[in-house]
Amino acid sequence: MSPLSIFRAPNTPFPSSSLPPLTPAALLKTWWVTTSTLPMWKSAKNIRITYTSIPSTKNIDDIIHYNPRSGPPATNSTPEEAAKLVTKSIHGVDYPLSENDGDLTYKWRGKGLLFIATSRWQVVGYGGRDVRTIVGEGGEEVLEGVEWVVTYFEKSLFTPAGVDVMTVAREGVDGETLGAIGEGLKGIGGVLGELWDGIFDIPRD
Structure with a gap:
């Protein structure tokens, strides 16, 4: 297990750490939601979230793809099963709520028919390998080796408060690392510790 991790209260x-700060640039990839407390994911599997920068802004395009748990496997399916595979999506935009890039707190607003829906979320933990790289003309430092992040969602009109653990790897983190994430959130206490008691796994096939 990588010992490199950091957590904060919402x-x-x-806190100060030798771990390089996570920047919005490091979020711009596809993540697998492997564990969660959000009831909306209890009927879903193969949840992946792709964050993409929106040119000339600090806003992030946010699209979620997932399959119903009741559907056939997404891999190694027969042609008949594959024909029944349903992929659903939720599309929105994340607007930063702070000028400080290291704050990583956003307001999500849905696109299309979901334009009325909004929520607030933020990164409250991350971990991985400690690798610094200078990227871009501005010489921005990013933490390349991030293997997982924990996001906290405030209660909204449509969903209760909750946390997701997202990983770069489809297989997620090992049990020891997941246990350390739980200990980290419970160490913070408050709502994060309470929410962790309701954590459940998201199937990936």
Whole structure:
């Protein structure tokens, strides 16, 4: 297990650490939601979230793809099963709520028919390998080796408060690392510790 991890309480800064700060640039990829407390995911599997930068802004395009748990496997399916595979999506835009890039707190607003829906979310933990790379003309430092992040969602009109653990790897993190994430959130206490008691796995096939 990588010992490199950091956590914070919602709406507070990350504590001082030797771990390089996570930047919005490091979020711009596809993540697998492997564990969650959000009831909306209890009927879903193969949840992946892709974050993409929106040119000339600090906003992030946010699209979620998932399959119903009741459907056939997404891999190794027969042609008949594959024909029944349903992929659903949720599309929105994340607007940063702070000028500080390291704050990683956003307001999500849905696109299309979901335009009325909004929520607030933030990164409250991350971990992985400690690798620094200079990218871009501005010489921005990013943490390349991030293997997982924990996101916290405030209660909204449509969903209760909850947390997701997202990983770069489809297989997620090992049990020891997941246990350490739970200990980290319970160490923070408050709503994060309470929510972790309701964590469940998201199937990936």
